[in-house]
Amino acid sequence: MIIDIHRHFVAKDWFSENFWRNYARIIQQITSRMGRSFAFEDIQAKVFPLYFDTTGEKHLEQMEKAGIDKTVVFLFDTGLLTGEPEVSIEEQNKIIFKAAKKYPDKIIPFVQIDPRRPGAIEFVKKSIEEWGARGLKLHPGAGFNPEEAATLKMIEAIADYKIPVITHTGPSIVPTSSRYCDPIYLDKILLGFPEVNVIAAHMAYGYRPQLCSFGWQRPNLYTDISVSQDMAKKDYPKFARTIREVVDAFGPERVLFGTDSPFTWGVLPEKDFVAAIKDLVHRAPDDAKFTVNEIEMLLGANAKKLLNI
Numbered sequence: 123m124i125i126d127i128h129r130h131f132v133a134k135d136w137f138s139e140n141f142w143r144n145y146a147r148i149i150q151q152i153t154s155r156m157g158r159s160f161a162f163e164d165i166q167a168k169v170f171p172l173y174f175d176t177t178g179e180k181h182l183e184q185m186e187k188a189g190i191d192k193t194v195v196f197l198f199d200t201g202l203l204t205g206e207p208e209v210s211i212e213e214q215n216k217i218i219f220k221a222a223k224k225y226p227d228k229i230i231p232f233v234q235i236d237p238r239r240p241g242a243i244e245f246v247k248k249s250i251e252e253w254g255a256r257g258l259k260l261h262p263g264a265g266f267n268p269e270e271a272a273t274l275k276m277i278e279a280i281a282d283y284k285i286p287v288i289t290h291t292g293p294s295i296v297p298t299s300s301r302y303c304d305p306i307y308l309d310k311i312l313l314g315f316p317e318v319n320v321i322a323a324h325m326a327y328g329y330r331p332q333l334c335s336f337g338w339q340r341p342n343l344y345t346d347i348s349v350s351q352d353m354a355k356k357d358y359p360k361f362a363r364t365i366r367e368v369v370d371a372f373g374p375e376r377v378l379f380g381t382d383s384p385f386t387w388g389v390l391p392e393k394d395f396v397a398a399i400k401d402l403v404h405r406a407p408d409d410a411k412f413t414v415n416e417i418e419m420l421l422g423a424n425a426k427k428l429l430n431i
């Protein structure tokens with residue numbers, strides 16, 4: 123079974139204009155290095171809409187092609203820092219819960235709401251008890267410190283439900299903040315709530331050495347490999363060695379498959395990413411070989427256990 127632990131639903135009115143304009147600047151910078159230039163309006167009209175899907179249909183099509191059986195889905199609440207979206211965060215969560223009701227075998231909804239928002243804890247509890255949320259997503263890129271009382275109270279409130287928490291780690295996309303996205307800010311949660319399993323997303327990008335150096339010492343810390351698509355495409359030996367390094371640091375049972383779709387669709391299709399991971403058994407360099415069992419754990423068996431499926 124293949125389970126994607128990291129996927130977003132995205133729509134134009136789920137973020138502020140400020141967010142999209144800044145996001146476009148990154149695309150403009152990358153494309154200008156390739157000698158091409160696009161106005162914000164072009165990106166807004168032609169690129170961003172490729173990501174938009176709040177029913178799950180585009181996502182399910184990609185998953186089908188890739189052989190991904192189930193996926194976790196959540197939103198991206200940056201409103202307190204980057205400006206409020208037209209569709210409220212509560213409403214966005216509910217749209218995801220609705221899609222999960224429609225595709226109960228495919229979509230596993232996680233709730234996400236900035237812990238500093240009034241009524242956030244009550245909303246999270248209701249999401250779990252009444253609307254079927256099966257995990258909590260945090261995004262400190264919205265500018266909060268995971269060690270703050272508001273976050274710790276939220277973790278305390280969900281601890282009894284035995285659901286995992288996934289949190290962004292590594293530098294965070296402009297205009298969100300990278301300040302509190304270093305994995306070290308998770309330590310209070312990890313030590314204070316040893317029964318709560320925490321997934322540090324994206325292998326923490328450039329903070330990977332920090333993540334690996336304490337990953338093996340925190341039994342409730344996991345990581346996902348989302349956004350390594352670029353590496354898999356451009357430098358396969360480096361990709362293999364990176365995943366090997368992380369699996370060796372955490373142990374094969376605490377590293378999870380994730381795509382961060384739809385943001386990565388333009389980098390590598392989901393089916394090619396899954397193929398690149400399966401190929402690690404045969405195609406990886408000799409110093410970074412994987413067993414069939416390790417790949418099965420990475421692609422789904424670990425997530426199955428973590429999500430109680």
Ligand SMILES: [Zn+2]
Pocket residue numbers: 128130382
């Ligand atoms: Zn993400």
